[in-house]
Amino acid sequence: MQENVCFSCGGLFPDIEGPTHRYMTSSAGCWHVYGEVLAREYSDPAYFETHRLSVDAYAVQHPGSTDRQSIQSVGVHLIRLCLFLEHGLTADKANDVMLAAGKNKHTFTFLSPPEHMGDITAADVAKTDSTDEHIAMVKRWAQSAWDAWAIHHKTIRSWLPDNH
Numbered sequence: 001m002q003e004n005v006c007f008s009c010g011g012l013f014p015d016i017e018g019p020t021h022r023y024m025t026s027s028a029g030c031w032h033v034y035g036e037v038l039a040r041e042y043s044d045p046a047y048f049e050t051h052r053l054s055v056d057a058y059a060v061q062h063p064g065s066t067d068r069q070s071i072q073s074v075g076v077h078l079i080r081l082c083l084f085l086e087h088g089l090t091a092d093k094a095n096d097v098m099l100a101a102g103k104n105k106h107t108f109t110f111l112s113p114p115e116h117m118g119d120i121t122a123a124d125v126a127k128t129d130s131t132d133e134h135i136a137m138v139k140r141w142a143q144s145a146w147d148a149w150a151i152h153h154k155t156i157r158s159w160l161p162d163n164h
């Protein structure tokens with residue numbers, strides 16, 4: 001099948017027509033492949049922790065535009081990645097803290113997206129063929145997506161709620 005590069009994350013995906021997310025803008029192929037990744041994660045409770053990292057990694061690689069909804073979405077997902085990766089929080093606890101941070105989301109400012117979104121994309125996760133490989137790849141995906149935003153890490157850390 002023909003492939004093309006997603007303009008947002010830079011991954012290589014099937015060149016297809018189809019729907020995309022309303023504000024996490026991507027190529028149609030990228031959104032389609034991410035849908036397959038999510039379907040796999042919903043099908044097996046072993047992916048419970050991993051699933052949230054997938055959602056965060058995808059969201060920050062597809063920051064959309066400068067509209068309020070995009071800014072708040074990217075902000076919340078970057079905060080959650082920070083909590084997972086720098087504070088080692090469990091999925092449940094990180095979610096609580098993210099909800100607390102979400103209360104401040106009207107104060108989030110637009111972060112100019114990095115030019116390079118990291119070396120791992122949803123395409124790499126989709127290509128794995130065991131649960132263990134999938135989980136390991138999502139961890140790499142999340143780390144590389146978080147690292148891609150390094151220029152804004154200081155700002156993002158300042159958005160963390162006090163009680164993290």
Ligand SMILES: [Zn+2]
Pocket residue numbers: 006007008009010011026027030031061062
């Ligand atoms: Zn993409």
